[in-house]
Amino acid sequence: MYSQAVVLFLCAFNVMSATADDTCPPIVSRKEWGAVPAKSVQPLSKNPPPYVVVHHSASQICTDEESCKRYVRSVQHFHMDIRGWEDIGYNFLIGGDGKVYEGRGWGIHGAHDKRHNSVSLGVSLIGNFQETEPLLIQLETLKNLLECGVNTNRIQKEYRMIGHRQSTPTLCPGEHLFDIIETYPHFYDGPN
Numbered sequence: 001m002y003s004q005a006v007v008l009f010l011c012a013f014n015v016m017s018a019t020a021d022d023t024c025p026p027i028v029s030r031k032e033w034g035a036v037p038a039k040s041v042q043p044l045s046k047n048p049p050p051y052v053v054v055h056h057s058a059s060q061i062c063t064d065e066e067s068c069k070r071y072v073r074s075v076q077h078f079h080m081d082i083r084g085w086e087d088i089g090y091n092f093l094i095g096g097d098g099k100v101y102e103g104r105g106w107g108i109h110g111a112h113d114k115r116h117n118s119v120s121l122g123v124s125l126i127g128n129f130q131e132t133e134p135l136l137i138q139l140e141t142l143k144n145l146l147e148c149g150v151n152t153n154r155i156q157k158e159y160r161m162i163g164h165r166q167s168t169p170t171l172c173p174g175e176h177l178f179d180i181i182e183t184y185p186h187f188y189d190g191p192n
């Protein structure tokens, strides 16, 4: 009896304390990975965005927080100092450790897909998925991040998911990852 009561109490407590944000995966913040400040920040022209653009980083996979943080810093350096962009191009990155790394974050204009930068959330899975399969944990995190985005009204409910290669001549997000996202319910293969 006692344990049943405890279980009931805990369930009720969870329901009462649940907020939409509870569905969100933890995000390694810019501060935590050691980002430098963006040169400028521009909001999306459509927010919440109607598109999600999936990328790969076309690099080696990172499998622990330290190496993923180091890699994300190197991407920011490349995008800002070599490419001359305002900030790291993506809104979020997902490491082989299954963690989300904050790029530009929610609601911010990206630099990852010319045709959708102002109307999409750009998410890059770290690794080269032309050569290898993404890790299951990366796919689970992607799913959780997008569910969180919809639940917290930071992505449109009926969003369209595309791979970068659908709007730009590129291999990105790699054959293996593209084959997977093609099976997702929000995948969109119409004109972009």
Ligand SMILES: [Zn+2]
Residues within 6 Å of the ligand: 054, 055, 056, 112, 164, 170, 172, 173
């Ligand atoms: Zn891409």
